[in-house]
Each structure stands twice: as C-alpha cells, then as structure tokens.
Amino acid sequence: MIGRKKEIAELNKLYDKNSAEFVAIYGRRRVGKTFLVDETFAGRITFRHAGLAPNKDDAKGQMKNQLEHFYKSLLLHGMEECDKPKSWLDAFFLLEKFLQKIDNGSRQLIFIDELPWLDTPRSKFLQAFEGFWNTWACHRKNLMLIVCGSANSWILAKLINAHGGLYDRVTHEIKLAPFTLSECEEFYKSNNVKLSRYDIVQSYMIFGGIPFYLGYVDGELSLAQNIDNIIFAKNAKLKDEYDRLFASVFENPDFVKSIVNLLGKKNAGYTRQEIIEKLHLTDGEGITKNLKALITGDFVVKYVPFGFTKRESHYKLVDPFCLFYLKLVKELKTTNEKFWQQNTSSHLLSSWRGNAFETVCFNHVEQLKKSLGISGVNTSSSAWSKRADDEEGTQIDLLIIRDDNVINMCELKFYSGEYDVDNKYYKTLMTRESLLQKEVSPKTVIRSTLVTTFGLKKNEYSSVFSNVILMDDLFD
Incomplete structure (x- = not known):
C-alpha cells in the first residue's frame, strides 16, 4: 500500500489490544478509506457490510432495502437463514447472535462501510446502533468495530462529537487525508x-x-x-x-x-x-x-x-x-x-x-517549512493583500508567519525553466516587502522566498530572494 504507514500502524496496534475498540474513519470521497481497511486487515475481517447509496426515487423503501441488504450480508458470512429483520433492533440482534455463535476467543473484526447511509429517515438506526455498542459490543474484549463513511458531518455529529448515548464511545478516530506529492509519485x-x-x-x-x-x-x-x-x-x-x-x-x-x-x-x-x-x-x-x-x-x-x-x-x-x-x-x-x-x-x-x-x-506548507529548516518552529500560513488607498495596493500569494520573529514572504512561480527576475518585478517585490514591513513589528524580519519549479536564474536582481525552494523540495 502507498503511504498510510501511520494509519496502518495505529489500526494494527488497536487490533492487537485486549479490549473492545470502536474506530471511526472519515475523509473525502475517493480518498481510500475502504481500501485502507481492506489492505490492512486482509483475511482478518469477521463481518463486513456496506450501506446502500441513498435513492431519492424510492425514499419510502430505503429502510426496507437497507435491512434486507444487511440480512444478506449476514447470510454471506455464514449465518443460517431466519426471518428477515423488520427493524434495526432486529438486525443488530441477529449480528450479535451470529458473532456469539462463531466466537472462538480470537479477535472479531466488524467493518461497516458507508455507515451514514444506513441512517435513513425514521429508521431509528442510530438508536439501535447505540444499543448494539453500549449493551453488547463494548463488553466484549475480543471485538473491534470499524466504521467509515464519506458523509463527514454525520460521522462527526453522530459519533465522534455525539451528545447522546454514543457520547465518548469512539475509542479511536482516523481522518484520512489525500496523498502528498511524494505519495502521488510513489503511487x-x-x-x-x-x-x-x-x-x-x-x-x-x-x-x-x-x-x-x-x-x-x-x-x-x-x-x-x-x-x-x-x-x-x-x-x-x-x-x-x-x-x-x-x-x-x-x-x-x-x-x-x-x-x-x-x-x-x-x-x-x-x-x-x-x-x-x-x-x-x-x-x-x-x-x-x-x-x-x-x-x-x-x-x-x-x-x-x-x-x-x-x-x-x-x-x-x-x-x-x-x-x-x-x-x-x-x-x-x-x-x-x-x-x-x-x-x-x-x-x-x-x-x-x-x-x-x-x-x-x-x-504542502509542511514541506516548505522543512526546506527552510523550520519544521520545529510554530507557524501560521496566510495570503495577504492590501487595497490601494493612498498607497499602492499589493497581494502576496503565501506568508509563513513564524514565532521566531521571521516572516517568509513567498512568491510562487510555476515555470518550465529557471525563473528570471527582471527590473520591473524586482521593484514590485521591494514595494511588497516595504508595505508588509509597515504592518509588522519592528523586530520582525521579512525574507522574500521564491518557490518555483527549476530554480532561480542568477542576475543583478536575483539577490532579492533570501531563500529559493525548488519543486523537488515539495516531494520531500
């Protein structure tokens, strides 16, 4: 698997613990949440289920369809046929009975993907899910429950920041971020x-x-x-x-x-x-x-x-x-x-x-900071603009404001060759630096920093930049 080393280590550590674990994974659609679980726990998932995508054309039948789909997942994993569940309380009761029947003392991993999709209107899903965890699952030391979904607002509001019966029940949360440039290259x-x-x-x-x-x-x-x-x-x-x-x-x-x-x-x-x-x-x-x-x-x-x-x-x-x-x-x-x-x-x-x-x-501000040698310095990142009033207006692409009394005033240039500073641009940079200096403390030093693809061409104006960060540095 590309990247995700930290997340894989966290998940395996939780799997090896002798305690009930409730893990919520969230992040942008298509970022790889399901793939992370599948690859990390290949051959170790006891029961898995994925919610059906919402269907506006069949709003009344959504709960019935979700329940039938859940029932069929149980059958696929080895549960004997029985009456289909008519409510989520019934559905989770069937899951509990099935897990108890196959329990041999080893770790049982339950993976429910796209969990928010199961919470259809008037289905009382959340109440039943709460009962499943609080009444039964959390007391089983060999059980690990992983849920995920792309509806991040639901995951946060209903699980991670819940105020009701699921308050403080999630034992671990993972926010899966998009790849960095380095990970894209590796992919x-x-x-x-x-x-x-x-x-x-x-x-x-x-x-x-x-x-x-x-x-x-x-x-x-x-x-x-x-x-x-x-x-x-x-x-x-x-x-x-x-x-x-x-x-x-x-x-x-x-x-x-x-x-x-x-x-x-x-x-x-x-x-x-x-x-x-x-x-x-x-x-x-x-x-x-x-x-x-x-x-x-x-x-x-x-x-x-x-x-x-x-x-x-x-x-x-x-x-x-x-x-x-x-x-x-x-x-x-x-x-x-x-x-x-x-x-x-x-x-x-x-x-x-x-x-x-x-x-x-x-x-990729963290990569910029590493290139500048300031990974350990507290910083904030921001754009900055000054409207033209009595003075000339200006705009700066990116400021890295540092706690060590330095501001990196970053100019970001995507070029097919070395960037060449001419007299006009030199004067523009000097004006920007002068305007910014009026806005900061006298003890603050401003360093013009060029972030570009292939470097800076040396000439009589190139010394305007205190630092030059190359495209390759963004891959660090």
Whole structure:
C-alpha cells in the first residue's frame, strides 16, 4: 500500500489490544478509506457490510432495502437463514447472535462501510446502533468495530462529537487525508506510470492527491492525453465526478455546491458573513454545518488572513479537483475531446497553472517549512493583500508567519525553466516587502522566498530572494 504507514500502524496496534475498540474513519470521497481497511486487515475481517447509496426515487423503501441488504450480508458470512429483520433492533440482534455463535476467543473484526447511509429517515438506526455498542459490543474484549463513511458531518455529529448515548464511545478516530506529492509519485511508480515531477505537479493540480483519480492515469499515454481521456472525452471517467462528489455525501448537495462555486471565484476565499450575503442566505445552522463538513472533507480550509482578526476568518477552497473543474470544465463548457492536447501551451492553461500552483504550495506548507529548516518552529500560513488607498495596493500569494520573529514572504512561480527576475518585478517585490514591513513589528524580519519549479536564474536582481525552494523540495 502507498503511504498510510501511520494509519496502518495505529489500526494494527488497536487490533492487537485486549479490549473492545470502536474506530471511526472519515475523509473525502475517493480518498481510500475502504481500501485502507481492506489492505490492512486482509483475511482478518469477521463481518463486513456496506450501506446502500441513498435513492431519492424510492425514499419510502430505503429502510426496507437497507435491512434486507444487511440480512444478506449476514447470510454471506455464514449465518443460517431466519426471518428477515423488520427493524434495526432486529438486525443488530441477529449480528450479535451470529458473532456469539462463531466466537472462538480470537479477535472479531466488524467493518461497516458507508455507515451514514444506513441512517435513513425514521429508521431509528442510530438508536439501535447505540444499543448494539453500549449493551453488547463494548463488553466484549475480543471485538473491534470499524466504521467509515464519506458523509463527514454525520460521522462527526453522530459519533465522534455525539451528545447522546454514543457520547465518548469512539475509542479511536482516523481522518484520512489525500496523498502528498511524494505519495502521488510513489503511487504512479507502483502503477508503472512514468511521469516527470513537473508533470506530477500538474496532475496534482487536477486530481489532487486522490488515489481513485490517480488510478485512471494510463502509463502508455502522456499526461495531456490522460487528461483528455479522463476529463474531456465523450465518456470520460470523471466527467460527472463533481456532481457525484456532493450528491453522495451531503443532504443538500445543491446548497453545498453553491458555497463551493462561490469560494472558487476568489483565491483568498470569503468570510462567513460574505458567503451569507453573496448567496443571499439566512444566518443559521445550515451554513455552519456545511462549512464544517467541507473543512473536514479537505475541500476547504479556514484561516485568518494576515492582519485580520479571528472574527474575519476566511474560508478558502483548496481541493484541486474542484478548483480545476470550476475553472476549466464548468466555466469553459468545451466539447473538444482533445482540449488539453491542443491547448497545452496556451495562455489560458499557463495562467491556470500559475494559480493552481498556489494551491499545490498551500497544501504542502509542511514541506516548505522543512526546506527552510523550520519544521520545529510554530507557524501560521496566510495570503495577504492590501487595497490601494493612498498607497499602492499589493497581494502576496503565501506568508509563513513564524514565532521566531521571521516572516517568509513567498512568491510562487510555476515555470518550465529557471525563473528570471527582471527590473520591473524586482521593484514590485521591494514595494511588497516595504508595505508588509509597515504592518509588522519592528523586530520582525521579512525574507522574500521564491518557490518555483527549476530554480532561480542568477542576475543583478536575483539577490532579492533570501531563500529559493525548488519543486523537488515539495516531494520531500
């Protein structure tokens, strides 16, 4: 398995304990939650079940279908035929009886995938699940229960942060994050896909670190050919993925997409109040719940822009696939099945790469810190802009604000060769540094830092940068 070493170690440690364990795994759709459990516990799962996806066309029959599916899972695992359960209390009672019958004293691992989908309206699923754990399962030292799902808001609200009968019952939680660039590289190599790091970064700009998406990349094709096949072809594998992302995870997918669509329009993001105003919403629980779910799913980050207060926290879209879709699929609406191959050197894609590289860097701040030798220093990361009033306005892609009285003012440049600083850009950088210096304490040192692909070309202006971080450093 690629990556996930920490998670695998945690799961195996819990498996080897002599105590009842209740593990909740959550994360973005397609990030590999099921694969993690399957690979870690191959041949060791006593009973497994996966909920059926919600079906709006058969709302009344959802509970019946879920119960019948659960019953059939029990049969597949060896339970003798009996009356089908008519409620979730019946269903979990059957599971208890089955596990007791086959109990030989060894570890029993129960894996319920897409658990939130089982909680259909008026099904009383949660009450029965609570009874299963509190009355029976938690008292069995040889039992380990793993649940997961992509509906992160449900996992958090109903399990991890529950206030009722399941309060403090989860013994361990794992949030599965997308791959880093290094893990993407390792994944491609394991699939015999040969890409340069320059192309791997570009693939990350589109697919992010989502293993499911990366798995569609064909090693016999160029990156451009792959992008056309996966995104722009008539029957492209990910043609409808953007809508599926939200339809399968959120109760009100159209509402969530309206938030994401808005955040995709501004690199720095918006405050909660700005989101409410621009979408003409009422200030209620719905916006709070969905913003939290987007953050938990690694679609959005919440941060405080430099010079702002916590009340002015911004929500920024950082999911590469969503950003790519909104800019180059939804907005363009092209029907050209060879779009990427025919436009790879165009100004449109060059401009997009420049913006997308900012997201790559924003998602790899830990690697930037390591390259700077400040992994042990407490930091915060932020964009910064100053509106043009009496002074000239400016914008800085990324600030790394450090507790050791240093700020790294990062310029992020995705180039096909060495970056060449000219006189005009030199003056721009000096102006930015001067404006930023007025906003910070006199004891703070500002270091202009270049993050780029292949390095900095030496000339009379290149000394403006105190630090240069290369693309290769992002793979560390």
